[in-house]
């Protein structure tokens with residue numbers, strides 16, 4: 001630790017204004033502040049501050065993703081790690097590049113985006129596609145808007161939509177079948193070219209054809225699907241952590257899942273064709289993962305309370321409608337992007353209502 | 363009664379419940395400026411001998427409130443440093459002063475009530491009074507709609523009202539009776555943390571028949587003791603003709619001292635607390651007490667920030683301020699942030715308390731945390747987490763204001779009611795992006811005020 005401190009102290013002057021690597025200062029600052037708490041002191045009242053910072057905020061999300069990661073490693077093998085590595089490397093590069101160009105700090109947000117992105121992809125996807133997708137997502141979904149805090153859309157979802165449109169076959173045709181007891185695929189590096197391990201349909205796809213996977217299999221995650229979306233149990237574990245730490249807004253979670261379940265129950269009794277029951281729908285596909293980890297992203301969701309409720313309901317209802325009333329198998333991604341679009345409008349509405357109430361305040 | 367927002371920050375370094383008396387000082391440095399007052403009108407000459415209770419200077423902008431000499435001594439006008447220095451002090455016991463004759467129009471219009479109020483003003487007790495709505499000094503001869511007496515002090519480390527009340531209970535109840543005698547029919551609200559206690563009952567019993575007291579219960583949650591919030595919660599709307607008066611326990615004790623005993627109010631209870639204080643405590647001091655002497659045995663080693671007031675609303679004191687000012691309610695000592703924690707953000711954090719529950723401490727009972735002046739994170743763009751809005755006690759939207767200020771849209775800022783902000787500092791405290799919201803709001807409010815003047 002001492003050595004590290006000395007190292008930073010020696011290097012500092014090179015990265016400062018006028019130093020040899022002054023353009024790389026954001027990189028230096030990010031590395032330094034990663035290891036050591038920033039040295040800033042309060043200048044004005046309040047002279048004390050809460051210990052929570054954006055780093056901690058984001059690392060809580062990453063910790064919440066650990067169960068999901070563990071299950072996906074078990075089910076889909078070592079290749080998951082490679083996907084994450086590619087996503088981090090490419091996404092990080094774009095982030096650093098933009099920070100240097102803009103002379104701003106490097107934001108922790110990409111640590112979350114870089115991890116979320118591979119988790120919503122099919123497990124067998126070629127690695128170069130992972131790289132292309134994350135680059136597009138971070139670039140278009142975030143940096144063009146001005147970086148973390150100003151982006152309208154969830155960057156990971158933007159990347160995923162891009163891949164879905166650019167490479168539809170790779171994105172929806174080949175699904176790896178999860179490994180089986182006792183070792184799963186922990187010791188394998190299975191890609192979509194491992195022919196015998198591939199199926200063409202996820203449980204939701206099969207459901208459209210009238211075949212329903214077992215509810216228990218859905219719960220633990222022994223079904224084909226995107227890397228991180230299969231195991232409801234692991235997602236719930238992380239999701240509950242997010243709710244308890246207040247990182248995810250409980251309003252959004254309750255509104256999304258509640259409205260989704262309500263709609264599913266309605267459709268279950270109303271639709272002429274048989275569809276799986278609501279609890280099955282909840283466990284299948286990306287609804288849980290999307291709700292807990294993507295819809296609750298504070299930047300792209302509304303900031304005010306009532307708007308959060310409306311936002312959640314819009315997402316929940318849209319997911320249900322896309323699943324049953326369109327040709328698409330899954331609609332979480334589009335639903336959340338739709339939510340992202342309306343979020344500022346919803347905020348605008350609650351804010352103007354609140355301002356009207358505030359106007360007469362003394 | 364409806365109170366929203368707020369957050370109880372628990373910090374180590376709470377002053378003990380005893381009230382100590384420090385040794386007699388050799389010199390007094392009376393600052394001529396404090397938060398509300400500017401004693402610009404000098405009443406003595408350089409080198410003049412002054413008696414205890416003599417008026418040294420007045421604040422012409424605030425109904426001429428006096429700066430009184432707390433001891434006999436020789437005055438030196440240290441104009442450069444903006445202090446009046448008293449040297450060669452002698453600690454004579456206080457003498458009851460001749461009640462000065464009130465100006466004729468006051469005694470004519472207000473009778474004995476007017477005389478009493480004039481006495482409060484001249485003996486330095488009126489300085490403890492606030493207008494609930496804006497914190498200014500109210501007109502001593504005006505007519506309030508109600509009076510708030512708060513026994514709470516929730517900004518960390520300021521002198522606590524309950525301790526003063528308990529140690530000087532008879533003075534306190536007598537002071538309440540004096541307060542009642544200044545009023546006609548207006549109610550006195552006594553704000554207590556719990557109404558249904560033996561102690562609260564005792565207070566009410568003691569003043570029964572002499573004063574019409576309405577007890578009000580307010581939870582111990584910062585900043586619910588703020589006068590503006592209390593007034594709003596009690597439904598006392600602001601009215602320039604009939605403002606709501608507000609004062610704390612110290613003010614009631616000053617009323618007793620000046621009206622019952624005719625003594626000048628030249629001592630007060632302050633606190634010394636915070637992470638940089640050794641044995642945090644309460645003290646009875648006089649204005650002008652040299653800060654250096656006061657802190658000599660009480661300040662911890664290493665760099666320490668000295669704050670006049672609480673950790674959330676106070677003002678840092680530089681070396682140029684030599685003595686305690688007349689309005690000081692406590693000194694907060696905070697250790698400066700020096701040690702940079704290694705990999706701080708991944709630590710479990712059972713020793714740090716947070717508004718969010720992102721640290722292990724969420725699993726244990728709230729404990730006081732030892733806080734320094736660290737910002738504890740890097741400045742980032744707003745992530746729209748909404749914490750600032752949740753804690754804001756006046757129901758405005760700090761994140762929205764921040765955005766509007768960033769866009770420099772001052773009209774919209776006004777429409778978003780920046781004027782309601784009471785500068786409690788909670789939004790800055792909780793913001794994970796470490797945006798200095800409070801400071802931003804203060805500066806913008808100042809800009810808006812100037813624009814309105816032009």
Ligand code: SF4
Pocket residue numbers: 750753754755756757758760782783784785786787788789790799800803
């Ligand atoms: S400082 Fe102002 S805006 Fe911030 S929480 Fe307090 S009252 Fe609300």
Ligand code: SF4
Pocket residue numbers: 303743744745746747748749750751760761764789792793794795796797799
């Ligand atoms: S607390 Fe800070 S980051 Fe969170 S919404 Fe308010 S201003 Fe934005």
